[in-house]
Amino acid sequence: KQEVTQIPAALSVPEGENLVLNCSFTDSAIYNLQWFRQDPGKGLTSLLLIQSSQREQTSGRLNASLDKSSGRSTLYIAASQPGDSATYLCAVRGSSGSARQLTFGSGTQLTVLP
Amino acid sequence: AAGVIQSPRHLIKEKRETATLKCYPIPRHDTVYWYQQGPGQDPQFLISFYEKMQSDKGSIPDRFSAQQFSDYHSELNMSSLELGDSALYFCASSLEFHEQYFGPGTRLTVT
Numbered sequence: 001k002q003e004v005t006q007i008p009a010a011l012s013v014p015e016g017e018n019l020v021l022n023c024s025f026t027d028s029a030i031y032n033l034q035w036f037r038q039d040p041g042k043g044l045t046s047l048l049l050i051q052s053s054q055r056e057q058t059s060g061r062l063n064a065s066l067d068k069s070s071g072r073s074t075l076y077i078a079a080s081q082p083g084d085s086a087t088y089l090c091a092v093r094g095s096s097g098s099a100r101q102l103t104f105g106s107g108t109q110l111t112v113l114p
Numbered sequence: 115a116a117g118v119i120q121s122p123r124h125l126i127k128e129k130r131e132t133a134t135l136k137c138y139p140i141p142r143h144d145t146v147y148w149y150q151q152g153p154g155q156d157p158q159f160l161i162s163f164y165e166k167m168q169s170d171k172g173s174i175p176d177r178f179s180a181q182q183f184s185d186y187h188s189e190l191n192m193s194s195l196e197l198g199d200s201a202l203y204f205c206a207s208s209l210e211f212h213e214q215y216f217g218p219g220t221r222l223t224v225t
Contacts, residue, residue, distance in 0.1 A: 034214070043216055044204065106155075
């Protein structure tokens with residue numbers, strides 16, 4: 001059974017800092033990996049999707065990398081802003097059978113201090 | 115661009131009542147997924163449908179059932195509600211099994 005772990009569970013940084021969020025997964029047979037943002041009590045906003053054949057994806061100040069063989073992904077946020085404060089969730093999708101749904105990590109709660 | 119629509123957005127029910135949540139996928143998406151997110155928890159997969167047939171099943175209680183209709187919308191039916199069913203229920207849709215797009219969620223409160 002796929003397990004997804006995110007470290008750290010919470011992170012507080014001053015505005016302007018660059019930061020890295022970590023995600024690890026136990027089964028490397030994945031189809032893709034998605035990073036989401038969730039504001040308190042709100043829905044899930046997809047930030048980046050990396051296919052299993054890709055190494056990284058970039059969108060604005062966000063860069064996500066994937067090392068499938070080691071079961072790791074990182075989300076890099078450059079020049080953090082208070083508006084980036086939210087919970088960031090990593091989710092992996094299995095490649096076949098009953099594993100095609102997303103398995104989520106517990107998230108990293110990010111606070112960017114002005 | 116059209117997004118996933120969920121209704122209602124908020125629902126309050128009493129214990130042992132029933133509830134029906136609805137999901138309207140992005141046009142031309144043929145796959146629908148249901149997830150449950152309890153307070154302070156990560157989303158947990160419940161069930162999915164592809165082309166109106168159940169495709170995968172996760173941690174969905176026997177008290178819950180779901181289906182996908184001919185117009186691809188889906189309904190999650192929940193019976194004999196318990197306090198522990200209080201959660202955010204997300205629907206997501208995709209084209210076949212590609213990138214999933216999430217709806218805003220339905221917040222169910224069971225009192």
